Amino acid sequence: MSERPEEPKQAPDAESLLPIDEHIEEGHDAEGRKVRHRGIYLLPNLFTTANLFAGFYSIINSMSAQAALSAGDSVSASKYFGFAAIAIFVAMVLDGLDGRVARMTNTQSAFGAEYDSLSDMVAFGVAPALLAFGWALGDMGKVGWMVAFIYVAGAALRLARFNTQVGTADKRYFIGLASPAAAGVVAGIVWAFSDYGIQGSKMSFLVALMVAAAGMLMVSNIKYNSFKELDLKGRVPFVAILAVVLVFAVVFSDPPRILLLVFLGYAASGPVQYLLRLRRHKNAE
Numbered sequence: 001m002s003e004r005p006e007e008p009k010q011a012p013d014a015e016s017l018l019p020i021d022e023h024i025e026e027g028h029d030a031e032g033r034k035v036r037h038r039g040i041y042l043l044p045n046l047f048t049t050a051n052l053f054a055g056f057y058s059i060i061n062s063m064s065a066q067a068a069l070s071a072g073d074s075v076s077a078s079k080y081f082g083f084a085a086i087a088i089f090v091a092m093v094l095d096g097l098d099g100r101v102a103r104m105t106n107t108q109s110a111f112g113a114e115y116d117s118l119s120d121m122v123a124f125g126v127a128p129a130l131l132a133f134g135w136a137l138g139d140m141g142k143v144g145w146m147v148a149f150i151y152v153a154g155a156a157l158r159l160a161r162f163n164t165q166v167g168t169a170d171k172r173y174f175i176g177l178a179s180p181a182a183a184g185v186v187a188g189i190v191w192a193f194s195d196y197g198i199q200g201s202k203m204s205f206l207v208a209l210m211v212a213a214a215g216m217l218m219v220s221n222i223k224y225n226s227f228k229e230l231d232l233k234g235r236v237p238f239v240a241i242l243a244v245v246l247v248f249a250v251v252f253s254d255p256p257r258i259l260l261l262v263f264l265g266y267a268a269s270g271p272v273q274y275l276l277r278l279r280r281h282k283n284a285e
Contacts, residue, residue, distance in 0.1 A: 044107050047098035048119050054091035055123025058084040059130055066134045078194045084131050085191035089259065091123035092180045113166075117159050124183035125155030129211070135190045136200030136207040147208045147215075151186070154215030155179045161219075174224040177217035177267055181224070185214050185267050188260030195256045214267065222270040 065080035098116060102108045129148040137144030158179050165175065189210060193203070200207060251258050 043105060044098045044102035044112055045115060047094050047101060048112065048116050051091045051094040051098065051116075051123055052119040054087045054094060055119065055127045058087035058091070058123070058127040061087065062127070062130045062134045066138070069134075074197075074199065078197055081131065081135050081190055081194040084127070085187040085194075085256075088123065088127055088131070088183050088187040091127075092184060095120060095123065095180055113163070117163055120159055120179055121156060124179040125152050125159070128183040128186040129155075131190055132186050132200075132207055132211045135194065136204045137211065139201040140204050140208060144204070144208065147212050151182075151211050151215035154218040155182065158182075158218035171228050172226055174226050176220050176222060177214065177224060177270060178226075179218060181263055181266055182214040182218050184259065184263035186211055188256065188263050192256040192260045217267060217270065220270075222274050224266070224270045 061080045061084035065077045065084065068074075068077035068080060095116070098112075102112055129151045132151070133144060133148040137148055140147070158176055161175070189207060190200070193200070251262075
């Protein structure tokens with residue numbers, strides 16, 4: 001019985017010899033040729049990591065607040081709920097910085113875009129839902145966690161749709177309420193009312209409506225102004241700096257209430273503009 005000749009062993013692929021933490025990303029140069037880059041850009045991903053940490057910190061404080069409520073310590077619970085809400089607003093600032101830093105330093109990458117979406121899901125999807133659930137929705141039983149899940153699912157679908165349309169959508173507008181703005185509505189409600197010592201159980205129904213509405217607006221087809229056409233690198237009149245100082249002064253005079261009004265106004269601007277466009281269209285017919 002003849003033996004089959006042994007097949008020649010193939011040389012190991014060079015990529016299989018790379019360390020497990022080595023990252024290789026394919027892209028194209030200015031002339032359209034495919035190029036491969038090793039490693040990741042540090043600076044923009046530092047901001048994304050800080051964004052992720054802020055979302056995680058918010059979740060930890062929401063859990064601490066629930067534990068304090070279970071122990072009957074409403075004062076500590078209000079403090080933890082406030083910290084959780086503030087962490088979400090901090091995550092918004094960091095989320096806005098990582099993209100702008102990447103564009104200004106020309107360090108955009110597919111890895112950074114995916115990492116940013118995952119961080120946003122934690123900071124603006126899971127963290128606000130747990131915050132609202134711990135503060136008000138938990139007293140509604142199954143209805144409460146269903147409303148919280150509607151918000152989480154809306155954030156996930158919103159981010160997934162945004163990633164698939166990033167190359168074709170009009171950059172002047174967001175299709176659906178952006179997840180940071182939706183998180184601002186939820187966190188603003190909790191921060192504004194818990195700062196006054198108001199218990200969420202006394203307004204569970206209103207909070208449920210707001211959280212569910214924010215989740216549905218994220219997956220709607222309503223257009224929102226993205227403000228991406230603003231030129232932050234160009235020269236502006238001197239009065240613009242005075243306007244910025246005035247804005248900061250107004251916000252810091254009462255951060256919980258002012259931020260809540262700002263994000264509620266932005267969330268309502270989409271449906272209002274949509275209704276106005278429908279009215280103009282009907283009048284033109």
